[in-house]
Amino acid sequence: MIKLINLEIKKFKLIKYWKGVLGANLGFVIFIGMVYFLNKVEEEIPFENFEMASTIISAVVSATFIIFASVILAKLVIDEYKNKSIDLMFTYPISRKKIMSAKLIIVMVFTFMTVLFSTLFLNGLVYIMDVTFDILPGDISIQELINSVWKSFFIAFAAAGLSLIPLLIGMLRKSSSATIVSSIFLVTLTSSVSNNFTFSSVMTVSISLALLGIIIGWLSIRNVEKTDL
Amino acid sequence: MTYIIQTNHLTKDFQGKAVVSNVNLHVKKGEIYGFLGPNGAGKTSIMRMIMNLIKPTSGEVVIFDEKLTSSSYEILKRMGSIIEYPIFYDQLTAVENLELHCEYMGYYNKNAIKSALDLVKLKEYEGKAVKDFSLGMKQRLGVARAIVTKPEILILDEPINGLDPEGIKEFRNLFQMLSKDYGMTLLISSHILGEIEQIANTIGVIKNGKLIEEVSMDQIRLQNxxxxxxxxxxxxxxxxxxxxxxxxxxxxxxxxxxxxxxxxxxxxxxxxxxxxxxxxxxxxxxxxxxxxxxxxxxxxxxxxxxx
The missing domain is CATH 3.30.70 (Alpha-Beta Plaits)
Structure with missing residues (x-):
């Protein structure tokens, strides 16, 4: 399996995406900086507390990387079907389930890792900025910091599951644009929910969607041997 | 093993329409089997079933005395193919495509890639991205990819499409060489008789999804x-x-x-x-x-x- 994953990475030159990931993180820093300074200029309190800051961070980060993941998903799965290169893949002495699993694992691991490390990085940045420049009202307790780490793991997991949902629409239409558009739609939907609800209800919705994504992934792996090309 | 590839009452329906019906194909080990029929006769569908890419509606494919099922993929290690037209990862170079192929096939022999490219006369383009290849060059690379792992069975769907007369002649010699020197069994489809009759040992004629004749060339020559x-x-x-x-x-x-x-x-x-x-x-x-x-x-x- 590791070998299959490596071959997929090599085949689609996925390593080059590190620039994109780095660029996105730079964007997040600028975004948070802008939110902070614009609010400062209008003499409002930008972030009431650390929890608020980290909620905004995780929403933006997971939205970005779910869309990013849909681009990879389109490339790895949808385009292979559209270009019929999947025909070639399925003439190899490797079970189709394994080939499909390798592709979906890449998408999920990519989303999980990027969301996790970006949220941790940005939360850490806010913490350091607060310690040095006192950007938040009050101090950040160690407990809050630990909580934010746990939340990051949760959010990264939810995002990883969510990232597979566009597969359903993408495979039905065999279209990469449908895949990417559906991920944007999904992200808009989940973030509009998160504006009005508490963390726990947001988490319930996210976890259910994540499970839905995993079920979609599982079904497409299961069906891959039965479907004609 | 009398036949290396055999199909028994092979039938395939697409949306209720029979594309392949009741085909009993018999390919002997080591021979070149010419698969002849007009466009749309069902040649590609049969080859796709032999490569296990699509499943028969009824009937079966038996290769190396083993019936194909949805999970028989180990067998594919011993087969090379071009189905319809060769598909590559266009942004990769010729060599990279072949390397990837060998990795997936579980075949590790660095020299094999070089000699395969040599055989199809693509050596000088090995570092060129496939997206810049002409149709004929892709066809050549497709053949190189199909033979690089020295498979026992070679399934080639219209392999001379897009080749110039010179290339057609080269390929004819190449196929004969593969059959003679490597003992490969070749199943080659074409809608052009002239190309098949010169190399095939056995010819299967297919029309409207039915195999209407399966006869050895020696016999035909005798009759005709x-x-x-x-x-x-x-x-x-x-x-x-x-x-x-x-x-x-x-x-x-x-x-x-x-x-x-x-x-x-x-x-x-x-x-x-x-x-x-x-x-x-x-x-x-x-x-x-x-x-x-x-x-x-x-x-x-x-x-x-x-x-």
Whole structure:
């Protein structure tokens, strides 16, 4: 399996995406900086507390990387079907389930890792900025910091599951644009929910969607041997 | 193992329409099997079923004495193929595509890639991205990819598409070499008879999804050689004259009024003259050049069916 994953990475030159990931993180820093300074200029309190800051961070980060993941998903799965290169893949002495699993694992691991490390990085940045420049009202307790780490793991997991949902629409239409558009739609939907609800209800919705994504992934792996090309 | 590839009552429906119906294919080990039929006859569908890319609606494919199921993928290690047109990862170079292929096939031999590219005369383009390749070059690379792992069975769907006459000739030699030197079994489809008849040992003719003929080339040649057909009232005497006076021994008495002479160096008029002079009444004499093309055209345009 590791070998299959490596071959997929090599085949689609996925390593080059590190620039994109780095660029996105730079964007997040600028975004948070802008939110902070614009609010400062209008003499409002930008972030009431650390929890608020980290909620905004995780929403933006997971939205970005779910869309990013849909681009990879389109490339790895949808385009292979559209270009019929999947025909070639399925003439190899490797079970189709394994080939499909390798592709979906890449998408999920990519989303999980990027969301996790970006949220941790940005939360850490806010913490350091607060310690040095006192950007938040009050101090950040160690407990809050630990909580934010746990939340990051949760959010990264939810995002990883969510990232597979566009597969359903993408495979039905065999279209990469449908895949990417559906991920944007999904992200808009989940973030509009998160504006009005508490963390726990947001988490319930996210976890259910994540499970839905995993079920979609599982079904497409299961069906891959039965479907004609 | 009498047959390396065999299909039993192979049938495939697409949306209720039979694309392949009741096909019983028999490919012997080590031979070149020519798969002949007009476009859309079902050749590709059969090859896709042999490669396990699509599943038969009914019937079965047996390869290496093993029935294909949805999970028989190990067998694919021993097979190389081009189905429809060769597909590559366009942004990768020729060599990268072959390297990837070898990795997936579990075949590790660095020299194999070089020699495969050499065989199809693509050595100088090895570092070029496939997206810049012409159709003919892609076809060549497709063949290189199919043979790089030295498979026992080679399935080639219309392999000479997009090649120039020079390339067609090269490929013909290459296929013969693969069959002779490596003992590979080749299943090659084409809609062009001229290309198949020169290399195939056995020909399967397919039309409207049905296999209407499966025959060895030797047999066809025997049936369809050119000859002079002579009708006379006295075959006995005629035979004597032909044998003695014309010194032709290569002839056959078909029935009590027909003789076929397979020696074509002699002019029919000459034979008629000798016969008449010897007092044999010649009812008719004519040269039959029933070419292979006529034979297959007759088959494809209706006529004989074997079911």
């Amino acid at each position: 050689t050119e000859y002079i057909e002579l009708k006379t009232n006295d075959v006995k005497k005629a035979a004597f004259v032909i044998n003695e006076n014309l010194s032709i021994s290569n002839f056959k008495v078909l029935d009590d009024s027909t003789i076929r002479i397979y020696n074509l160096e002699i002019h029919p008029g000459e034979i008629a003259k000798k016969l008449v002079l010897s007092g044999v009444l010649v009812e008719s004499i004519n040269k039959k050049d029933n070419t292979l093309e006529d034979y297959f055209l007759k088959l494809i345009n209706g006529g004989v069916t074997h079911d």
